[in-house]
Amino acid sequence: MNIDDLRKNMKSILSDSRYRHSVGTEEVCFDLALIYGEDTLKASIAGIIHDCARYLTGDELIEECERNNIMISDVERKRPHLLLHSKLGAIYAKEKYGIMDEDILKAIEFHTTGRPAMSRLEKILYIADYIEPNRNMIQSIDYIREIAYQDLDEAIRIITKQTLEYLSSNINLIDPLTKETYDYYVNQCK
Ligand code: DGI
Ligand code: FE
Ligand code: FE
Numbered sequence: 001m002n003i004d005d006l007r008k009n010m011k012s013i014l015s016d017s018r019y020r021h022s023v024g025t026e027e028v029c030f031d032l033a034l035i036y037g038e039d040t041l042k043a044s045i046a047g048i049i050h051d052c053a054r055y056l057t058g059d060e061l062i063e064e065c066e067r068n069n070i071m072i073s074d075v076e077r078k079r080p081h082l083l084l085h086s087k088l089g090a091i092y093a094k095e096k097y098g099i100m101d102e103d104i105l106k107a108i109e110f111h112t113t114g115r116p117a118m119s120r121l122e123k124i125l126y127i128a129d130y131i132e133p134n135r136n137m138i139q140s141i142d143y144i145r146e147i148a149y150q151d152l153d154e155a156i157r158i159i160t161k162q163t164l165e166y167l168s169s170n171i172n173l174i175d176p177l178t179k180e181t182y183d184y185y186v187n188q189c190k
Helices: 003-013 016-036 040-049 058-067 074-078 085-095 102-109 120-131 141-148 152-169 176-188
Strands: none
Touching: 003 016, 003 040, 016 040, 016 120, 040 102, 040 120, 058 085, 085 102, 102 120, 120 141, 120 152, 141 152, 152 176
16 A cells, blocks of 8 residues: 555544544654654654554454464553554554565554664654654653654653653553663663
């Protein structure tokens, strides 16, 4: 599918607010790609479809992941809407939307938790998802937006730090990968 078709498809399957978030993410992905010398089309594609499995219920996500032989950890089984929509999204990107580029698929797969040693495209999607213009109720968001245009690793360090703080304050379950991402980028930023 070309990017216009991807946009139309996302508009038809996602809620209005989730679609607006996806378009916002696409736009920030494009800008960051331009600044950091990444392929702008790849970044835009990753941005528009990153939440393509976000409309499913928790039970449906578990069912679909099992059908696709994706291993489900205990934490993922307890928070499927947060932690499985990215994994299944990568599968859908390939199977439903014909995206074969491994870097785009990895960016989608890890856009919620991040991971250590992300590629430049993975970093761009991870950050764009957090700072796109429709996200406003986030602590220090304008500061993080400024940093994102100067230093990708530092932006990831701050985002993962805030995410862990947010998850702890809500007694939420933390995926080990979220913590590993934070530890890795703290080290990178020393
Ligand atoms: O799908 P979006 O809402 O656009 O964004 P996302 O895929 O980055 O998901 C963000 C949510 O996921 C946010 O509320 C924080 C949460 N999250 C990130 N890491 C973890 C997590 N939730 C849990 N339970 N555990 C994690 O490790
Ligand atoms: Fe997401
Ligand atoms: Fe998102």
